[in-house]
Amino acid sequence: MSVIWAIIRKDFQMEFRTKDSVTAMWIFSLLIFVIFNFTFEVSRLLMLQISPGLLWVAFIFSGMLGLNRSFQVEKENGNLRSLALTPADPGLIYFGKFFSTTLFTLIFEALIFPLFIIFYDIHLSLLTLWIIPIAILGTIGFTSLGTILSAVAIHTKQQQILLSLLLWPMITPIIIWSVKTTGDVLAGDLSTAFQPVIIRMIVFDVIFTTISYLLFEYVVQE
Amino acid sequence: MTKKNSSLSFYIMAGLLLVLVxxxxxxxxxxxxxIKASNPTEQTAQRIFYYHVASAWNGFFAFFVVFLASIMYLWKKERKWENIAVAxxxxxxxxxxxxxxxxxxxxxxxWGIWWTWDARLTSSLVLWLIYVAYLFLRRYLPDGTRRANLSAVVGIIGFVDVPLVWYSIRWWETQHPSAVLAGGKKGSLAPEMxxxxxxCVGVFTILYFLLMQRRIEIAKLEDSINKQYKEWETLS
Amino acid sequence: MIEQVPAVITAEKLRKEFGRVVALRGVSFQVPASTFFTIFGRNGAGKSTLLSIISGMAAASSGVIRVFGEDPAARTQRHRLSVISHESFLYDNLTALENLEFYGKLYSVQDLKERTHHVLRQVGLHHRRFDLVRTFSRGMLQRLTIARAILHNPDLFLLDEPFTGLDQHATEMLIGLLETLKAQGKTILLTTHDLHIGLRLSDQYMILERQQVVETGSASGLTEDALREKYFSLISSGEAGQ
Structure with a gap:
C-alpha cells in the first residue's frame, strides 16, 4: 500500500508544482465547448441531445492529455525503468499510476462540469448527482486501460499517437455506456436501461483493472 | 516441424484450395x-454474403489465436508463440x-447506402482498428523480447475487449432509432444457403491456416538467415 | 586469495537469444564481494543485456545466474542492489529531498528521514534539498543520482555506461564518488567502453566481444597501454565499431 501512496503523492507534488498545465487543460476544454458550439449550429433541443457526448469528448480529451503527461515524467530520465528496478511489486506500481491519473482526471472533470452547466444551460436537480458515480466509473474504465497502454506506448518514439491508436478503439464500450447514462441523468429521466448499464460499467472497470494489474509486470520487463 | 513436414502441409492445403475454391x-x-428481393441487383449483391461471413468468422478466429498465442508467449517466452501471434x-x-x-x-x-452504423459493421471496424493498432505498435518497436512482451500484452487486452465492444455496440444500436433499417434482418436460411x-466458412478456414503456415515459415526463415549471418560475422 | 571471498555475482554459461537476436553466447564469470569489476566492450557486445539479466529485468534463455546466491528474477535481493546509468532516474519537478523520500518509500528504507538527510550531507547537497532538481547543474545532478543510488544502502552497484554524456568535470566527480564506494567495501560492476576510466578504478576486468567473454584478468599491475593493446587485438579481427 505504501508503494501506491508514494506514487500518488509524488505525482500530485509534481502536478501542483506545474499548475500552469492544469490551467492550460481547463482552457482547452473551454475551447472544446466553444468550438463545438460553432461546428454544430443546432437548436436548443438538439443540443440537449448531443450535450452528453460533448461532455465526454471534453472529459476524454483532457484525460488523454493527463495520461500523456503522467507518463512523460516517467519517461524523461528513465524513471519507469528505475521504478521497475525497486523491490516494489509491478502490480502496485500500476495501481499507483492508475490511481493518480484517475484522481487527477476526476478533479479535472469536476472543474469542467460547471463550465458545461453554464454553457449548455443544464437544469440541475437531485438526479444530477448521479453524474458523480457515472463520471467515476467512466473515468476508471478509461484510465485503467489508459495507464497500461501508456506504459506500453512509452517505449516507442511515437508515444502520443500510438496511445490514441491503442486506447480509442478499446474504450468504445465504456464511452457508449457513459454517454448513455449521462444522457439519462441530464434529461432528468432514468430509463429502464440505466441500472443494467451502470452494472456493465462496473464489470468493465473490474475486468480491465484486474487484467492490467496482472500484465503490468510484462510491460516493464526488458 | 521439419522442412519436409511443413512443405507437405502446404501442398495439402494448397491442393485442397485449388479444388474447393x-x-x-x-x-x-x-x-x-x-433470395427473394425486389430488384436483381440486390439478389446478386446478396451472394457476397457467403464470403463476407466466412471472412468475418476467420477474422474473429484469428484474433482468438492472437490471444491464445500471446498468453502462451508470456508463459513460455518462446519466439515460436510470438511468431504465431503476429502471423x-x-x-x-x-x-x-x-x-x-x-x-x-x-x-x-x-440499403442504398455505403455505410451504416450497424452493429456488425461497426464492431468489425472497431476490431479492425484494435488490431491495426497492434500492428502499428510492432512497427514502432525494434525486434526483441520487449516488443514481444508489449505486443502480447496488447494482444490479450485487445481480445478481452472484443466481446465487450460487440455487446456494447449492439446494445447501442437498439437505443439508436436511426440505425434500424428495413430489410437488414435476415430470416432463417434456406438449407442450400x-x-x-x-x-465457404470451411474453405476460408483452410485459407487461414495456409496463410498462417506461410507467414510463420517466413518469420522462421528470416530468423534463421539473420542468425546465420551473425554466426558468420562472429567467425570471420 | 580471490577464491576464498564468496562471489556476489555468479554467471554460468549465460545465453540469451530471441529469434534473430543473439545477445549473449555462453557467458561465465564471477564477481567476488568488495571487488570493482569492469566489463569492457563495444556497443552491441552484450554488456547491457548482461546487466539487465543481473538486475533481474530480463531472463536468460539458458545458463545460471545468481546474485547474492539467488535468482535475480525472483526480486528477493532487489534491496541489496542499485543501478546507475547515464539516465538520472530523478524527477525534474520534485525537490532533491522529495526525490529521495519517494525512492526511499519504494525501497522501504528504515528511518527514512534521517537517512535522506545523511546521504544528502554525504554528497554535499543538504543545503539544496528544497530546490527542484531541474534547477540543478550537471554536477549536482550527478551527485543526487549517487545519493539516490546509495539511499537504501545497497551492497552491489551495477553501473551501465554511467559516463555517457558527462563532461570532464562531472566525470571526475563521478569517479571520486565511485572511489568512495569502493573504499567502503561495496561490490561494483561497471560496464564501459572507456579503457582509461575503467582501468583506473577496477580490481578485475573482463572483455566482452561479440556476445562472448574473450578475456578476464586482474587489473592490478596492468598498464593502460598493455590493456589497450590487448583490447584492440581481441576486437580488431572484424571491422571496429558498429
Missing part, C-alpha cells in the same frame, strides 16, 4: 437459389479488411 464459387453463384494478427486484419470492403458493397444496393455458407 472453384467449387465454392460455383455454389455461391450458380447453385444456391437467389495471426496480420492474417486476421486481412480478413477483417475483406469484411469491411464486402460489407459496404452489399449495403449499397440493399446454409450449406453454401458453411462450405
Amino acid at each position: 472453384p467449387i465454392s464459387l460455383y455454389l455461391v453463384f450458380n447453385w444456391v437459389p437467389p 495471426s494478427a496480420e492474417v486476421g486484419t486481412l480478413f477483417m479488411t475483406i469484411v469491411l470492403i464486402t460489407g459496404p458493397i452489399w449495403a449499397k444496393p440493399t 446454409l450449406f453454401t455458407l458453411l462450405f
Whole structure:
C-alpha cells in the first residue's frame, strides 16, 4: 500500500508544482465547448441531445492529455525503468499510476462540469448527482486501460499517437455506456436501461483493472 | 516441424484450395437459389454474403489465436508463440479488411447506402482498428523480447475487449432509432444457403491456416538467415 | 586469495537469444564481494543485456545466474542492489529531498528521514534539498543520482555506461564518488567502453566481444597501454565499431 501512496503523492507534488498545465487543460476544454458550439449550429433541443457526448469528448480529451503527461515524467530520465528496478511489486506500481491519473482526471472533470452547466444551460436537480458515480466509473474504465497502454506506448518514439491508436478503439464500450447514462441523468429521466448499464460499467472497470494489474509486470520487463 | 513436414502441409492445403475454391464459387453463384428481393441487383449483391461471413468468422478466429498465442508467449517466452501471434494478427486484419470492403458493397444496393452504423459493421471496424493498432505498435518497436512482451500484452487486452465492444455496440444500436433499417434482418436460411455458407466458412478456414503456415515459415526463415549471418560475422 | 571471498555475482554459461537476436553466447564469470569489476566492450557486445539479466529485468534463455546466491528474477535481493546509468532516474519537478523520500518509500528504507538527510550531507547537497532538481547543474545532478543510488544502502552497484554524456568535470566527480564506494567495501560492476576510466578504478576486468567473454584478468599491475593493446587485438579481427 505504501508503494501506491508514494506514487500518488509524488505525482500530485509534481502536478501542483506545474499548475500552469492544469490551467492550460481547463482552457482547452473551454475551447472544446466553444468550438463545438460553432461546428454544430443546432437548436436548443438538439443540443440537449448531443450535450452528453460533448461532455465526454471534453472529459476524454483532457484525460488523454493527463495520461500523456503522467507518463512523460516517467519517461524523461528513465524513471519507469528505475521504478521497475525497486523491490516494489509491478502490480502496485500500476495501481499507483492508475490511481493518480484517475484522481487527477476526476478533479479535472469536476472543474469542467460547471463550465458545461453554464454553457449548455443544464437544469440541475437531485438526479444530477448521479453524474458523480457515472463520471467515476467512466473515468476508471478509461484510465485503467489508459495507464497500461501508456506504459506500453512509452517505449516507442511515437508515444502520443500510438496511445490514441491503442486506447480509442478499446474504450468504445465504456464511452457508449457513459454517454448513455449521462444522457439519462441530464434529461432528468432514468430509463429502464440505466441500472443494467451502470452494472456493465462496473464489470468493465473490474475486468480491465484486474487484467492490467496482472500484465503490468510484462510491460516493464526488458 | 521439419522442412519436409511443413512443405507437405502446404501442398495439402494448397491442393485442397485449388479444388474447393472453384467449387465454392460455383455454389455461391450458380447453385444456391437467389433470395427473394425486389430488384436483381440486390439478389446478386446478396451472394457476397457467403464470403463476407466466412471472412468475418476467420477474422474473429484469428484474433482468438492472437490471444491464445500471446498468453502462451508470456508463459513460455518462446519466439515460436510470438511468431504465431503476429502471423495471426496480420492474417486476421486481412480478413477483417475483406469484411469491411464486402460489407459496404452489399449495403449499397440493399440499403442504398455505403455505410451504416450497424452493429456488425461497426464492431468489425472497431476490431479492425484494435488490431491495426497492434500492428502499428510492432512497427514502432525494434525486434526483441520487449516488443514481444508489449505486443502480447496488447494482444490479450485487445481480445478481452472484443466481446465487450460487440455487446456494447449492439446494445447501442437498439437505443439508436436511426440505425434500424428495413430489410437488414435476415430470416432463417434456406438449407442450400446454409450449406453454401458453411462450405465457404470451411474453405476460408483452410485459407487461414495456409496463410498462417506461410507467414510463420517466413518469420522462421528470416530468423534463421539473420542468425546465420551473425554466426558468420562472429567467425570471420 | 580471490577464491576464498564468496562471489556476489555468479554467471554460468549465460545465453540469451530471441529469434534473430543473439545477445549473449555462453557467458561465465564471477564477481567476488568488495571487488570493482569492469566489463569492457563495444556497443552491441552484450554488456547491457548482461546487466539487465543481473538486475533481474530480463531472463536468460539458458545458463545460471545468481546474485547474492539467488535468482535475480525472483526480486528477493532487489534491496541489496542499485543501478546507475547515464539516465538520472530523478524527477525534474520534485525537490532533491522529495526525490529521495519517494525512492526511499519504494525501497522501504528504515528511518527514512534521517537517512535522506545523511546521504544528502554525504554528497554535499543538504543545503539544496528544497530546490527542484531541474534547477540543478550537471554536477549536482550527478551527485543526487549517487545519493539516490546509495539511499537504501545497497551492497552491489551495477553501473551501465554511467559516463555517457558527462563532461570532464562531472566525470571526475563521478569517479571520486565511485572511489568512495569502493573504499567502503561495496561490490561494483561497471560496464564501459572507456579503457582509461575503467582501468583506473577496477580490481578485475573482463572483455566482452561479440556476445562472448574473450578475456578476464586482474587489473592490478596492468598498464593502460598493455590493456589497450590487448583490447584492440581481441576486437580488431572484424571491422571496429558498429
